[in-house]
Amino acid sequence: MDFDVITHGIVAGSLYALVAVSFNILFRPTNVFNFAQGELVMLGAMIFASLTSLAGLPWLVAFAATLVAVGIIGLIEERIAVAPILARSQTGTGWVITTLATSLIISNLVGRFWGPDPILVKPPAPLSMDALEIGSARISSYEIALVLITLILVAVVERAYRTLRGKAVMAVAEDREAALLRGIDPGSLGRWSFFLGAAFAAMTGVLAAPILYASTSLGPDLLLKGFAAAAVGSIGNNRGALVAGYVIGVTEAIGASLLSPGYQEAVIFVVVLAILLLKPEGLFGSPNARTV
Amino acid sequence: MKVPPSLPLLSANKVDAGYGHVRVLEKVSIDVRQGRIVVLVGRNGAGKSTLLRALSGLNRPTSGTITFDRRDITGARPNAIVGAGLLHVAEGRRLFRRQSVTDNIELGRYGLRLTEQEHDRRVNRIHELFPILQEKRDLPAGSLSGGQQQMLAIAQAMMREPKLLMLDEPSLGLAPVLVDQVLAAILSLRAQGVAILLVEQMVERALEIADDAYVMQNGRVIAGGLAADIAAGDALQAAFMGEHGTPDHSGPRWSVS
Ligand SMILES: Nc1ncnc2c1ncn2[C@@H]1O[C@H](COP(=O)(O)OP(=O)(O)OP(=O)(O)O)[C@@H](O)[C@H]1O
Ligand SMILES: [Mg+2]
Numbered sequence: 001m002d003f004d005v006i007t008h009g010i011v012a013g014s015l016y017a018l019v020a021v022s023f024n025i026l027f028r029p030t031n032v033f034n035f036a037q038g039e040l041v042m043l044g045a046m047i048f049a050s051l052t053s054l055a056g057l058p059w060l061v062a063f064a065a066t067l068v069a070v071g072i073i074g075l076i077e078e079r080i081a082v083a084p085i086l087a088r089s090q091t092g093t094g095w096v097i098t099t100l101a102t103s104l105i106i107s108n109l110v111g112r113f114w115g116p117d118p119i120l121v122k123p124p125a126p127l128s129m130d131a132l133e134i135g136s137a138r139i140s141s142y143e144i145a146l147v148l149i150t151l152i153l154v155a156v157v158e159r160a161y162r163t164l165r166g167k168a169v170m171a172v173a174e175d176r177e178a179a180l181l182r183g184i185d186p187g188s189l190g191r192w193s194f195f196l197g198a199a200f201a202a203m204t205g206v207l208a209a210p211i212l213y214a215s216t217s218l219g220p221d222l223l224l225k226g227f228a229a230a231a232v233g234s235i236g237n238n239r240g241a242l243v244a245g246y247v248i249g250v251t252e253a254i255g256a257s258l259l260s261p262g263y264q265e266a267v268i269f270v271v272v273l274a275i276l277l278l279k280p281e282g283l284f285g286s287p288n289a290r291t292v
Numbered sequence: 293m294k295v296p297p298s299l300p301l302l303s304a305n306k307v308d309a310g311y312g313h314v315r316v317l318e319k320v321s322i323d324v325r326q327g328r329i330v331v332l333v334g335r336n337g338a339g340k341s342t343l344l345r346a347l348s349g350l351n352r353p354t355s356g357t358i359t360f361d362r363r364d365i366t367g368a369r370p371n372a373i374v375g376a377g378l379l380h381v382a383e384g385r386r387l388f389r390r391q392s393v394t395d396n397i398e399l400g401r402y403g404l405r406l407t408e409q410e411h412d413r414r415v416n417r418i419h420e421l422f423p424i425l426q427e428k429r430d431l432p433a434g435s436l437s438g439g440q441q442q443m444l445a446i447a448q449a450m451m452r453e454p455k456l457l458m459l460d461e462p463s464l465g466l467a468p469v470l471v472d473q474v475l476a477a478i479l480s481l482r483a484q485g486v487a488i489l490l491v492e493q494m495v496e497r498a499l500e501i502a503d504d505a506y507v508m509q510n511g512r513v514i515a516g517g518l519a520a521d522i523a524a525g526d527a528l529q530a531a532f533m534g535e536h537g538t539p540d541h542s543g544p545r546w547s548v549s
Contacts, residue, residue: 164399168402174390175386181370182399184399
């Protein structure tokens with residue numbers, strides 16, 4: 001087997017890990033899984049592609065505008081689709097339906113703005129998608145950067161949970177009522193988490209665009225694999241999500257190289273199901289586990 | 293802005309509250325004056341915890357009013373009530389068991405802007421009063437013993453320096469020597485001018501350190517006044533007698549936690 005398979009797996013796995021981290025950001029204070037997360041990633045890629053290749057905005061400006069725009073969409077989703085459900089019952093699961101509905105609404109609406117053709121997005125200079133030969137592996141400078149940025153982003157997110165506000169989020173995740181008694185406002189942390197989780201998803205879309213192309217059909221696939229990475233890495237655990245992202249990415253790449261491409265999804269499913277059957281809480285501990 | 297001695301710091305006026313459609317409190321009125329220890333006693337299920345929950349905003353009163361530090365806090369959100377200086381250490385302590393002792397103490401000042409000096413002063417004071425917490429600062433709160441957890445809960449409250457601290461059964465499950473330590477901590481808080489509203493099953497011990505007392509039964513306050521008068525009066529007997537005139541749950545509850 002060729003070393004390329006591993007590098008491709010790591011690159012794809014980094015993207016899955018980022019989707020999983022965006023799930024976790026949102027999940028921690030709310031206990032809500034946002035099934036529209038894949039569409040938020042897609043929106044990030046599409047809005048960014050339009051702003052750069054169509055409107056010609058500079059890379060950084062387009063990047064910032066995309067994150068804010070999708071962050072606000074996440075906030076609107078929280079207000080309309082999630083907060084009313086949680087207000088009725090903290091343990092209710094109605095959000096499964098409402099976030100799925102949000103996902104469907106977004107995926108239907110985007111068809112009115114954008115055609116079905118993928119948009120090519122170039123990486124910011126001096127990075128490029130041209131393959132470099134490093135030993136026996138072929139990988140582009142952008143892909144190397146993506147793998148490194150993913151590591152940095154996971155470290156930054158984990159660092160954020162070491163601040164007092166981050167600890168308050170973990171407190172809400174552990175015992176919402178106890179957090180209320182310490183003057184913590186879970187509602188406000190939930191809104192922030194939706195904004196930041198959505199912006200993080202958009203960033204994932206921007207980062208993915210040079211590799212996957214920006215397309216309106218990006219959502220479901222990343223939702224599924226990001227969700228798998230979050231579940232295998234233990235929900236709420238970002239380092240777990242990183243490792244699980246790699247596992248899923250590499251499994252997928254190996255599956256694709258050994259079997260015909262049509263089976264690679266099946267291979268992922270078998271591996272993910274096997275892991276979750278053996279360890280339902282994921283590879284890295286219980287739900288919400290404290291990650292130091 | 294100090295409340296004049298004549299005006300109570302906390303005043304609940306004919307408060308009704310409960311859980312959803314279950315009504316527990318009926319026209320409960322109590323006052324807590326500045327710098328005093330007020331003890332709330334009554335049998336299991338009398339509604340003591342429910343009253344504290346109504347005061348801290350966890351359970352919204354269905355009627356009646358609550359004023360604290362001259363402000364109407366009826367129906368206010370818990371974080372607003374905490375911000376006003378009314379703090380509630382809930383039954384069972386409710387610490388963040390997965391976070392470290394230090395993190396729990398720091399969460400006690402969530403939302404406050406303290407200078408570094410002031411922050412360190414408060415932390416030092418906590419470590420002086422409870423040296424064990426300094427020793428265990430990096431361990432998860434869930435790994436502490438019951439007594440240490442109670443100290444941590446009080447320490448967390450001390451970070452905020454509330455005007456009024458409500459403690460729900462702080463002695464529950466503690467060995468006698470630790471009960472002494474907790475009661476001593478309560479006295480030292482009063483010495484600093486903090487008012488205390490204490491729910492206790494160890495009625496005699498609580499009445500010894502209290503200034504004022506209220507007796508609750510079936511969701512109502514059946515007596516209130518100076519702790520010494522309550523200790524000598526009939527209401528206490530009545531509240532702790534079973535329906536057939538037999539003493540019931542009057543002793544300390546040594547449940548294992
Ligand atoms: N979550 C709840 N939902 C419905 N009813 C409740 C709930 N919690 C308590 N109650 C009821 O409210 C009444 C008062 O309970 P509360 O906990 O206030 O009593 P308490 O005086 O604190 O008793 P204890 O000494 O056992 O702590 C009881 O009849 C109890 O069954
Ligand atoms: Mg109680």
